[in-house]
Amino acid sequence: MKVLVTGVAGFIGSKVAEGLLKRGDSVVGIDDLNDYYDPRLKRWRLKQLEGFQGFTFVEGDIVNYDTVKSLFEAHNFDACINLAARAGVRYSVKDPWVYLDTNVKGTINLLECCKDRGVNRFVLASTSSLYGFNEMPFSESQRTDTPLAPYGATKKAAEAVCYSYHYLYGLDIIIPRYFTVYGPAGRPDMSIFKFIKNIDRGKPIPVFGDGKQKRDFTYIDDIADGTIRCLDQKGYEIINLGNDNSVVLMYVINLIEEALGKKAQINWLERHPADVEATWADITKARTLLGWEPKVRIEEGIKRTVNWYKENRDFLISLKEAE
Numbered sequence: 001m002k003v004l005v006t007g008v009a010g011f012i013g014s015k016v017a018e019g020l021l022k023r024g025d026s027v028v029g030i031d032d033l034n035d036y037y038d039p040r041l042k043r044w045r046l047k048q049l050e051g052f053q054g055f056t057f058v059e060g061d062i063v064n065y066d067t068v069k070s071l072f073e074a075h076n077f078d079a080c081i082n083l084a085a086r087a088g089v090r091y092s093v094k095d096p097w098v099y100l101d102t103n104v105k106g107t108i109n110l111l112e113c114c115k116d117r118g119v120n121r122f123v124l125a126s127t128s129s130l131y132g133f134n135e136m137p138f139s140e141s142q143r144t145d146t147p148l149a150p151y152g153a154t155k156k157a158a159e160a161v162c163y164s165y166h167y168l169y170g171l172d173i174i175i176p177r178y179f180t181v182y183g184p185a186g187r188p189d190m191s192i193f194k195f196i197k198n199i200d201r202g203k204p205i206p207v208f209g210d211g212k213q214k215r216d217f218t219y220i221d222d223i224a225d226g227t228i229r230c231l232d233q234k235g236y237e238i239i240n241l242g243n244d245n246s247v248v249l250m251y252v253i254n255l256i257e258e259a260l261g262k263k264a265q266i267n268w269l270e271r272h273p274a275d276v277e278a279t280w281a282d283i284t285k286a287r288t289l290l291g292w293e294p295k296v297r298i299e300e301g302i303k304r305t306v307n308w309y310k311e312n313r314d315f316l317i318s319l320k321e322a323e
C-alpha cells in the first residue's frame, strides 16, 4: 500500500510510519514542523525514518488546500492516516483558532482530496479527552458532545465531519480515540517527558491537583500497532485505544524515580479545569474488531522510555522547554 501519513514528524505519526515501512508499505509523510514544541525533536524522529526505502517526506501545512491537493495529484494513495494536529489540551485554551484550522479545516482538506481522488480508506486520530466527566470505563457509545476544552471540541468536529464523508461518499473511516500515549521520543509538553527531564536534572516537577489522578498510559508501540490495524476496517467506526489498566500519576513518578535512581521534587499546582480527574478505557471494541490488546505494561514502558532518555540525554536537555 501507499499510505499518506500526516503529522509524520510527530510522536505517533513517526511510529505509525515506521510500522508501515517495516511491513513493506510505502509512506508519504507530511508535516509542517511547527514550533509548538522544539522542532529539533521532530527532525530527530524524521532522521530515524530516512533509512527506510519507500519513505518520502514533504514539509507542508494541511491547512493549505493547494498543498494537500498537489500532494494527492502527485501520488496515488491507497489510504490516508491523519495524525497531524494541534494536540495539547491546555494550549488550546490560549489559542483555539490554530486548533480549529489544523484539526478541522486540515481534516476537511484531506477528506475532500480523498473523495475526489477515490482514496477510500481514512483513519483519523481522536482523543479520550472527549469523554470529559462521563462514567468510567469510557465506552464509544457514551455521549461526547460536551468537551472540556477547545482541543476536544475540534476533535469532536473532525469526527463529525468524517461521518458526513462516510455517509455522503462511502469512505471507510476509522477513528481511534487514544488514551494518554507515552514512550521514547514522546511529546515534550506531556507529563512523562517533563518528569523524566526534570527529575534527572534535580528540578521540581509540576504536578496538577493531588497527584492521585488516574490515566490509562498507553505505550507508543501499542498505539502504532492499533492505528495500523484500523486500515483493515470498513464502514465508520470509533474505537478506543487505551490501556484498560488505569494507574495513579504518583505511581508513574515513583517508577521514573526508580529508573533514574533519583528522587523527585514536586511543585504542586492547582488542577486545571480542562484536565479530567481520571481516564479508564473500555477496549472491548478494539479487542473484538481489531484483535488488539495493549502489550506493554507501564513498568516496562517507563524503563524503555527512561533508557531512551539516557541514550539521548544531552540532545534532550538542549531542547527548548515546552509549554
Ligand SMILES: NC(=O)c1ccc[n+]([C@@H]2O[C@H](COP(=O)([O-])OP(=O)(O)OC[C@H]3O[C@@H](n4cnc5c(N)ncnc54)[C@H](O)[C@@H]3O)[C@@H](O)[C@H]2O)c1
Pocket: 006, 007, 008, 009, 010, 011, 012, 013, 030, 031, 032, 033, 034, 042, 060, 061, 062, 063, 082, 083, 084, 085, 086, 087, 102, 106, 125, 126, 127, 128, 177, 178, 179, 180, 181, 182, 187
Ligand atoms: N499523544 C497523545 O497522548 C494523544 C492522545 C490523544 C490523541 N492524540 C492525537 O494523536 C495525533 C498525534 O499526536 P502526537 O502526540 O503525535 O502529537 P505531535 O504534536 O507530536 O504530532 C503532531 C504532528 O503534526 C504536525 N502538524 C501540526 N499541525 C500541522 C499542520 N497544519 N500541517 C502539517 N502538520 C502539522 C506537528 O508538527 C507534529 O509533528 C494527534 O491528532 C493528537 O490529537 C494524541
